Amino acid sequence: MTATATAPAPLPLLKHPTPEAEIRQLLEAWAAALMARDIDALMAHYAPDAVIFDSIPPQRMDSPAEYRRFWEDCLPAFPEGFRVEMRRLQLRAEGLLALAHLEQRILGMEERVPETRAWYRTTIALAREGGRGPWRIIHEHQSVPFDPYTHQAEFEYGHP
Amino acid sequence: MNTPHTSETTDKAQIQNVIDQWRDAFLARDTDAVMALYLPDAMVFDAIPPHRISGVDMYRKTWEACMPYFSAPFTLEWRKVEIEVSGDLATSHSEYRILGLEEQTEMTRAWLRNTTIYRRVAGGWKIMHEHTSVPFNPETNQAEFLIEWD
Numbered sequence: 001m002t003a004t005a006t007a008p009a010p011l012p013l014l015k016h017p018t019p020e021a022e023i024r025q026l027l028e029a030w031a032a033a034l035m036a037r038d039i040d041a042l043m044a045h046y047a048p049d050a051v052i053f054d055s056i057p058p059q060r061m062d063s064p065a066e067y068r069r070f071w072e073d074c075l076p077a078f079p080e081g082f083r084v085e086m087r088r089l090q091l092r093a094e095g096l097l098a099l100a101h102l103e104q105r106i107l108g109m110e111e112r113v114p115e116t117r118a119w120y121r122t123t124i125a126l127a128r129e130g131g132r133g134p135w136r137i138i139h140e141h142q143s144v145p146f147d148p149y150t151h152q153a154e155f156e157y158g159h160p
Numbered sequence: 161m162n163t164p165h166t167s168e169t170t171d172k173a174q175i176q177n178v179i180d181q182w183r184d185a186f187l188a189r190d191t192d193a194v195m196a197l198y199l200p201d202a203m204v205f206d207a208i209p210p211h212r213i214s215g216v217d218m219y220r221k222t223w224e225a226c227m228p229y230f231s232a233p234f235t236l237e238w239r240k241v242e243i244e245v246s247g248d249l250a251t252s253h254s255e256y257r258i259l260g261l262e263e264q265t266e267m268t269r270a271w272l273r274n275t276t277i278y279r280r281v282a283g284g285w286k287i288m289h290e291h292t293s294v295p296f297n298p299e300t301n302q303a304e305f306l307i308e309w310d
Contacts, residue, residue, distance in 0.1 A: 051242065051253060053273040057295045059306045060240075060255070060273065090203065090289075092279075097246035099277045101203065101289050115301060121205040121212075123275045123291040125244060125251045138244065139253050141275040143293030145211035146303040148267060153296035153303060157211050 019093035019135075023100060023126060026135050031084040039071050047127065047136040055120055055142045082108035087119070098126040098135060103158055104142070118144050119158025171245035175252055175278060178285050183236050189227055195220050198287045199279065205291040207272065207303075234260035239271075248280035270294055270305035 017025075026045060033041035043064055052061040054070065061067050089102040103119040110117040125139040145154045178197060185193035195216050204213035206222070213219045241254040255271040277289035297304045 053253070053275070053293065053295075055293075055295060056298050057304050059271065059295060059304075092249060092277075094249035095246035097244055097249055097251070099249060099251050099289075101205070101277070101291065115296075115298065121291060121293075123205070123277070123289065125253075125275075127244065139242075139251070139275065141253065141273060141291050141293070143205070143207070143273075143291070144296055145205075145207055145209070146294070146296060148208045151267065151303045153301045154209075154211060155301075 019098055020091055022135055023091055023093065023098050024089070026126070027086065027089070027100075027102075031086065034084055035082065037075055037078075039068060039075070042071065043068050045135075045137055047138045050137055051139050053141040053143070055144050077113075078106070079109045079112070082106055096128050096130075098128075100124050100126075105158070115144070115153065115155050117159070118153075118155040120144055121157075168245065171250065172243045174285055175243045175245060175250050176241070178278060178287070179238070179241070179252065179254075179276075182287075183238075186236060187234070189230060191220060191223050191227070194223060199281070202287055203289050205289075205293070207293045230261065232261060234258055250278040250280070250285065252276050252278070266305045266307055267303070269307050271308070 030042065030045050033045075046064045046067065048064060050064055050067070052067050053059070054061065061070065083106070084104060085107055086102055086104050089100060091098065091100040093099075101121070101123045104122055105119045106116040120142050121144075123141045124137055126135045127138045128135045145157055146152060147154055182194065182197055185197070198216045198219065200216050202216055202219065204219055205211065206213060210218070210222060213222055236256060236258055238254050238256045241252060243252045244250065253273075253275045255273055257271045258268055261268050273293050275291045276287055278285045279288045294306070295304050296302060
């Protein structure tokens with residue numbers, strides 16, 4: 001199934017959503033937006049003051065505007081029909097703050113770009129305004145570890 | 161009604177205090193004091209092997225294996241520390257670096273990105289997750305070390 005560039009359908013209202021269920025839904029919506037190459041939909045999940053540590057330079061991005069440009073530069077290189085896969089999600093929410101860590105990888109380009117074979121470690125922080133406001137990502141940290149002798153990124157991370 | 165010991169400022173100061181305790185324990189090379197700051201089932205994403213550390217017992221072994229590399233007096237420096245707290249859950253993100261090591265290579269002087277998740281339990285705030293990294297250059301697949309010589 002090829003990804004098309006249409007806006008994703010609005011999130012279905014969960015009847016009595018727990019914060020955990022809401023965050024899981026947000027992560028799926030995030031992945032769907034990326035696969036649809038819909039940067040507007042992707043960026044809607046980020047707070048205006050979000051701080052991002054991504055797996056490739058720069059060291060940090062202190063504004064979603066920077067992050068948006070980052071995706072505008074990167075996405076054209078992703079092949080048709082690429083998929084985002086997630087696993088090992090651990091999530092905890094309390095009041096207006098939710099924190100999670102998980103692993104993510106991109107499927108569909110690993111032959112051409114071996115580094116996408118890696119499971120990327122991700123830690124995220126989300127906040128909401130008021131008890132029913134939408135969750136937004138206020139911080140995201142994604143990385144691949146490295147070998148301290150060769151300084152080579154360890155793309156075999158997460159693989160047996 | 162806000163009582164002083166539950167105010168947001170106080171909670172953030174408590175998290176800063178955990179960071180300070182971690183720094184002091186590391187500088188003192190006191191493994192027990194470092195490990196006392198972690199929950200038993202803490203999950204650590206480290207920049208170097210073992211990349212994924214599950215539980216404080218495993219982390220203790222990793223930490224002890226690293227201590228010989230810190231034989232000379234060294235210092236730790238933080239910047240851009242941001243803390244968020246809600247009830248018994250908190251997070252911080254920051255950059256820190258190690259200065260003064262005998263073998264001061266590019267790698268050892270680099271600013272490291274850190275994100276930590278804390279939970280308040282009976283014994284106070286403890287670390288339940290820690291993620292430390294540097295980015296990699298996708299053209300060379302090499303770790304990219306941010307060095308500032310001052």
